[in-house]
Amino acid sequence: xxxxxxxxxxxxxxxxxxxxxxxxxxxxxxxxxxxxxxxxxxxxxxxxxxxxxxxxxxxxxxxxxxxxxxxxxxxxxxxxxxxxxxxxxxxxxxxxxxxxxxxxxxxxxxxxxxxxxxxxxxxxxxxxxxxxxxxxxxxxxxxxxxxxxxxxxxxxxxxxxxxxxxxxxxxxxxxxxxxxxxxxxxxxxxxxxxxxxxxxxxxxxxxxxxxxxxxxxxxxxxxxxxxxxxxxxxxxxxxxxxxxxxxxxxxxxxxxxxxxxx
Ligand code: ADP
Numbered sequence: 017x018x019x020x021x022x023x024x025x026x027x028x029x030x031x032x033x034x035x036x037x038x039x040x041x042x043x044x045x046x047x048x049x050x051x052x053x054x055x056x057x058x059x060x061x062x063x064x065x066x067x068x069x070x071x072x073x074x075x076x077x078x079x080x081x082x083x084x085x086x087x088x089x090x091x092x093x094x095x096x097x098x099x100x101x102x103x104x105x106x107x108x109x110x111x112x113x114x115x116x117x118x119x120x121x122x123x124x125x126x127x128x129x130x131x132x133x134x135x136x137x138x139x140x141x142x143x144x145x146x147x148x149x150x151x152x153x154x155x156x157x158x159x160x161x162x163x164x165x166x167x168x169x170x171x172x173x174x175x176x177x178x179x180x181x182x183x184x185x186x187x188x189x190x191x192x193x194x195x196x197x198x199x200x201x202x203x204x205x206x207x208x209x210x211x212x213x214x215x216x217x218x219x220x221x222x223x224x225x226x227x228x229x230x231x232x233x234x235x236x237x238x239x240x241x242x243x244x245x246x247x248x249x250x251x252x253x254x255x256x257x258x259x260x261x262x263x264x265x266x267x268x269x270x271x272x273x274x275x276x277x278x
Contacts, residue, residue, distance in 0.1 A: 037084050039219075044084070047077040099236070101135040101259050102143060104168050104191055111144060115151050115166075122161030123154075130168045136189050136256040138236045146232055149225040150193040150252050156216065157197025157250060165194040171255070183239050187258040192251055199246040208242060229254070 051074035058066050108127055116125050147166070154164050169190040178185040200208065207213045209230040214221030226240075233240050237257040244250040 037087070041081055041084055044077045044081040048074045048081075051077070099137050099139050102138055102140050103133065103135050104143070104189060104256075105129045105133050107140060107143060108147070108166055108168070111147060115148065115164075118148065119151055119155040119164055123158055124161075124163045126163060126165045128165065128167040130170055132170075133168050134170050134187065134189055134258040136236070136238075137259040138232075138256060142232045146229045146254070147191070147193070149229060153225060153252075154193060154195035154197060154250070156220075157195050157199070162196035162249075165192075167192045167194070170258075173255075181239050181241060181255060183255060188238065188255040189258060191254040191256065194249065194251040196249040199248050199250055200242065200244040201246055205242050205244055209240070 051070040055067050055070045055074075058064065058070070108129070112125070112127065119125065151164065151166075158164075167190075169192075170187070171190045172187050173181065173183060173185055175185045204215060208226050210223070211227040212223040213227075214223035230240050233254055233256065239255045241253040241255070242250065243253065
């Protein structure tokens with residue numbers, strides 16, 4: 017099960033990269049197709065002088081496309097993902113500056129940390145990517161500025177509340193990212209987790225952010241919920257299962273070195 021988990025997390029990361037290079041790859045394919053069409057026309061017209069030039073162009077584009085897929089394969093082999101006990105408060109603190117810079121000065125960032133937050137067993141890099149993606153979505157929903165709230169909480173979900181969220185009853189950490197932006201109409205909420213679904217202009221949105229967050233959260237035994245109202249804002253809620261084991265010695269040592277909070 018662990019291997020399957022790792023493998024699917026690996027595929028999520030590959031998916032992220034794929035989204036980025038699919039555009040380049042398509043451009044190269046368009047170049048090759050165009051050259052081949054020109055070659056056919058010129059041959060039909062008996063104008064062979066240009067044919068060599070188009071062949072060279074098509075060949076060059078094909079070689080660049082091959083280099084792109086090689087990079088993708090190399091990446092998928094290299095990528096190792098590695099769940100460990102994570103203190104989300106600490107993870108947020110480590111990212112606050114980056115998030116502030118990413119959303120810009122027109123958006124007021126507010127962090128509300130639960131005291132004595134439980135740990136959860138996830139890949140910290142995946143969770144950082146997820147949080148940053150949620151903040152970028154929030155920023156895009158607030159072009160004229162607004163408020164971005166990142167909040168953590170310990171929650172115990174008893175039967176009804178748990179099933180309501182498609183989760184088994186138990187203890188979870190709740191990480192929520194709330195904006196005062198455009199909000200999402202119900203038909204967008206319904207499709208928001210679909211891979212490649214985006215309402216953003218071509219080249220801005222990939223439509224992969226939320227689908228990857230969904231995959232990552234489900235693989236970690238958690239769930240994502242959207243609470244949104246048009247004209248009011250959006251709250252993205254990530255539930256992650258509580259990790260009951262103790263942090264490994266290495267992690268405990270690293271934690272002890274952090275300055276104490278006032
Ligand atoms: P992308 O951001 O590239 O479009 P996502 O999968 O992250 O891809 O999001 C899919 C769509 O969900 C977005 O295009 C947008 O319409 C909607 N969405 C996501 N987050 C928010 C938000 N915080 N406020 C309003 N709409 C959102």
